[in-house]
Amino acid sequence: MKPVITLDSVCVSYRRKRMFRFRGQPEAVLKSVSLNVYQGECLGILGRNGAGKSTLLRVLAGILQPDQGSVTFNGRASLLTLQAGFAESLTGAENIVLGGMILGARRRQIMALFDDIVSFAELGAKIHEPLYSYSSGMRARLGFSVAYHIDPEVILLDEVLGVGDAGFRAKSAEAMQEKIHKGKTIVLVSHNPNIIRQNCNRAILIDAGQVVAEGEPDDVLGQL
Numbered sequence: 001m002k003p004v005i006t007l008d009s010v011c012v013s014y015r016r017k018r019m020f021r022f023r024g025q026p027e028a029v030l031k032s033v034s035l036n037v038y039q040g041e042c043l044g045i046l047g048r049n050g051a052g053k054s055t056l057l058r059v060l061a062g063i064l065q066p067d068q069g070s071v072t073f074n075g076r077a078s079l080l081t082l083q084a085g086f087a088e089s090l091t092g093a094e095n096i097v098l099g100g101m102i103l104g105a106r107r108r109q110i111m112a113l114f115d116d117i118v119s120f121a122e123l124g125a126k127i128h129e130p131l132y133s134y135s136s137g138m139r140a141r142l143g144f145s146v147a148y149h150i151d152p153e154v155i156l157l158d159e160v161l162g163v164g165d166a167g168f169r170a171k172s173a174e175a176m177q178e179k180i181h182k183g184k185t186i187v188l189v190s191h192n193p194n195i196i197r198q199n200c201n202r203a204i205l206i207d208a209g210q211v212v213a214e215g216e217p218d219d220v221l222g223q224l
Helices: 053-061 092-102 107-121 124-128 136-150 166-181 193-199 217-221
Strands: 003-014 027-038 042-046 068-073 077-080 154-158 185-189 202-207 210-215
Touching: 003 053, 027 053, 027 068, 027 185, 027 210, 042 053, 042 193, 042 217, 053 077, 053 154, 053 185, 092 107, 092 124, 092 136, 107 124, 107 136, 136 154, 136 166, 154 166, 166 185, 166 193, 185 193, 193 217, 202 217, 210 217
Parallel strands: 042 185, 042 202, 077 154, 154 185
Antiparallel strands: 003 027, 003 068, 202 210
16 A cells, blocks of 8 residues: 555644633644555544544644645545634535535536435525534534545545434445545544444544554554
8 A cells, every 4th residue: 555645753732722812832732643544445543532532533634734844645535624714604515516526526517416415414495594604513514525526535534424313324334434435545533442443444532632553443542
């Protein structure tokens, strides 16, 4: 397998917001993280809240530039979170177009996939209502469906497979397995051990901004 994303000694620091201002010295969130994400794998990222998991995903997506170290991309990555990066005032239908274009698709391609996206997301007539009226689960289903159908080389999922009812969780997991079998690459963050076991063939554990374990999912889960 060849790497589609390579991180070499990546460091990221933030200033914490206090009393409506960013004050004090920057605090390290990622500390000299080196990591390869390989084509066709499903990589799970584990760790407690505040360990640096979401920051790592943003670096992998190219949204966040490291303060130190380097990131090498050999594929286009799409980050999917519970907020999905959509516009609150737009309808679900309008956000399908917006989200698809952000992922690099042309409007004609998006419209050709529109009905399939809506059907997979199970939103029905809600697709014509504004996003601010959606629950977090509805947003995640819509974002997942857009990413699934637009089909980027690398899909980065932040706690998305755990949303919705059991039927949608099973459907989304099956969809990810289909992508993996076709050589697509998945990176997912989840607090649910079963999601990591069922979907991932490799996992890493992040603690205090560092990769402290890497290997088979069961082995890494045993170190939580």
